[in-house]
Amino acid sequence: MASRQQQAQLTRKKILDAALELFNENGFDDVRVSDITDKSKTSKGAFYTHFNSKYEIFLEKFKEIDDFYLAFEKEHAALDSPALFLERLHLAQARYLRDELGKDTVRTIYMNLLRPSEKNFVSDPNRPYFQIVKRQIEKGQQAGTFRIDLPVESLSSQWAKAIRGNVYDWCAHDNFDIEEELKQLMNILLDGIKA
Amino acid sequence: MASRQQQAQLTRKKILDAALELFNENGFDDVRVSDITDKSKTSKGAFYTHFNSKYEIFLEKFKEIDDFYLAFEKEHAALDSPALFLERLHLAQARYLRDELGKDTVRTIYMNLLRPSEKNFVSDPNRPYFQIVKRQIEKGQQAGTFRIDLPVESLSSQWAKAIRGNVYDWCAHDNFDIEEELKQLMNILLDGIKA
DNA sequence: GGCATTCAGAGACCAAGGTCTTTGAAAACG
DNA sequence: CGTTTTCAAAGACCTTGGTCTCTGAATGCC
Known part of the structure; x- marks a missing residue:
C-alpha cells in the first residue's frame, strides 16, 4: 500500500x-x-x-487572484505612467472580482476575514497586490509625480484600504457598479497622492 | 391582566x-x-x-452611534472650515469606535452586514453620518475650497467608503492605530477633494 | 355571556459546523 | 520478527442558531 x-x-x-x-x-x-x-x-x-x-x-479558490495580479503586471510592464497603471490595474481587478470570482465569493471572503480566529491573508503586505501597488507608487515618487511627504508604505496602504472599502460596499449592496465607483474613487485618490 | x-x-x-x-x-x-x-x-x-x-x-447597541454624530455636529456648528470639521469628526469617531464601542463590537457589525439577508443599515444614506458629511462637503464646494467637477453625492459617498475601508482593516488586525491611520487617510482624501 | 379567532409565548426539534474518541494500518524500534 | 508508537481517518457526538408546533389567554363577534 x-x-x-x-x-x-x-x-x-x-x-x-x-x-x-x-x-x-x-x-x-x-x-x-x-x-x-x-x-x-x-x-x-x-x-x-x-x-x-x-x-x-x-480561501484556496481566492488565492488564484494573485496570479491575476502578477499576470497583469507582466503584461503592462511597458506602461510607464504609474497613475495610468494603477487605474487600469484596478479596473481590471473590478472586472475580475465581478466576472471571475463573483460577488458572492468576495462577500464570503470579506465576511470570514473578520472571524477572530483568522489571520488576515487578504491584507498581508507580502501579497503580490501590495508589492505591485507599492512599486508603482514608489516609481511615481521617483518621477516626481507623486507626493513624497508621506512614505511609500503609508501611501500604498492607504490606497489599498480605500479600495477595500469600495469593494466591501459593493459586496454589501445590489445596484452597485463597482467599475464606475472605483473609477471615481481613484480620480479622488490620485489627486490626493499627486505631488 | x-x-x-x-x-x-x-x-x-x-x-x-x-x-x-x-x-x-x-x-x-x-x-x-x-x-x-x-x-x-x-x-x-x-x-x-x-x-x-x-x-x-x-445592532441596537450600535445605533447609539447616531446620537454621537448628531451631538458632534451640534457641538461644532461654529466651526466654519469643512475640512477641519471633517477631520475632527473622524478623529472623534475613531476614538468613539475604539473606546466606547470597542473593536469587537465593530468587527461583529462589519461581519454581519455582509450576511446575505441583512439590509445594510450602516451604509444607509439617510443615516445622520452621511447627512453630516454631505452637508460639510457641500459647504466646502459652495465656499470654493472643494472641487465641483464631481457631485456632492459622489464625493461624500467615496469619502465614506474610504473611511470604511480603514475601519474594516482596523477590525481585522491587531496593532493598528486607527486614529493615526485615519489622520493619514484624511490627509490624502482632503487633498483629493480640494478644488 | 358564549363561541370563534388571533397571537404571544413555550419549548421540542432541526441543521450544520466543528470536536472527541476510537481504530487499524504504517512506521519506528530493538 | 515481534512489539510499541504514531497518526490518518471514521463517525458518534456536541453545540448552538434558528424553526415548528402547540397551548392558553386575550380579543372580536353575535
Missing part, C-alpha cells in the same frame, strides 16, 4: 477538488461539509485533519 | 435589556441565545417573535 504520507496527500486532494467543484456550482453557503465528504468519499475526520474550517478550504 | 400588546412590549424589553447587558459583559460571540432567554426568564419562542436574529438585537 501507498505510504501514509502519500495516502494523506491523496485524501487532501480529493477533498479539495470536491469542495472547489461544489463551491463553484452552489456557492459557499449552500455547500455542507457533509456534501464535500460525501462527494470525495471521505469523512469529517479526514476533512478536519486537513483543513481547519470550511472557510479555510474556500 | 395587562393587555396582550402591553405584555408583549414588556417581554421585548426584558429580552433586549438582558441581551445588551450580556453583550456588554461577554461580547457577541460568547453570549448564547439561551443565555439571553434564561436571564430574561423568557423563551426561544419569545426571542424570535420579537427579533429576527441574535445579530439584529445586537
